[in-house]
Amino acid sequence: MLLQLISQLLNLVSLLKNILFGFLQFITVWRIAFTVCGTVLVNYMSEEHLEKLRQELRRGILVLAVLGSLRQSHYGYSLRKQLQEAGIDIDEGTLYPLVRRLADQGLLSSEWQQGEGRERRYYQLSDEGVALLASLSSEWQQLNSHVSKILEVESEAN
C-alpha cells in the first residue's frame, strides 16, 4: 500500500518535471527567436533612420549647390553634369523639380535658346537669387565652421 503510494508520487513528480522542462524549453526557443528578430529589426530601423537623416541634411545644401552653380547660365543637363563634376550627385527626379521650384520662387530667370540644333531652357540666378545666395552662403559658412569646431572637440576627446 505504502509502496504503491510512493510509486504514484514518483510518477507524479516525473510528470511535473517533464511539463516544467517542456515549458522552459519552449520559452528559451522563443526568447532566442525574439532576440534574433529584434536585432535584425533594430539594425534595419537604424539604417532607415540614418538614410532619412542623411536626406534631411542634404536637402538644404542641395539648394545652395544649385543656386551656386547657376551663377553661370545652365540648361538642365549641363547643370546636372556640373554638379556631378563638383562631387554632388543629384538624380534627375530631384534636380529638375528643384530647379523648377526655385524658378517659380523668382530666384532663377530662364529663357529658351537654340543651341546645337536643339532648343534648351537656360537658367540663371535672378537679382533676387543673387541676393539670396549671398546671405544663404554666409549662413552656410558660419554654420559649417561652428559645427566643424564642435565635431573637432568631439574627435579630440575620443
Next chain:
Amino acid sequence: MKLIDRYMSAVAFHLPESRRDEITRELRANILDKLENLAEQQGREINADVCFGYGSVLHPE
C-alpha cells in the same frame, strides 16, 4: 522617336494642365541631351527607341 513620345504623354498625364507643355518640352530636351551624351561616351549612336535609359517617371510635385 516613338517611345519618347509615349513617355512624354505618360509624364504629361501626371502634370497640371497649365504647365504640361512647358514641362514636357523641357524634359524632352533634357532626355535628348542625356542620350546624346551616352552616345558620345560609348562612341556609337544610341537608338532612342531601343535604349531609353531614363529612370522613373518624373512625378508631379
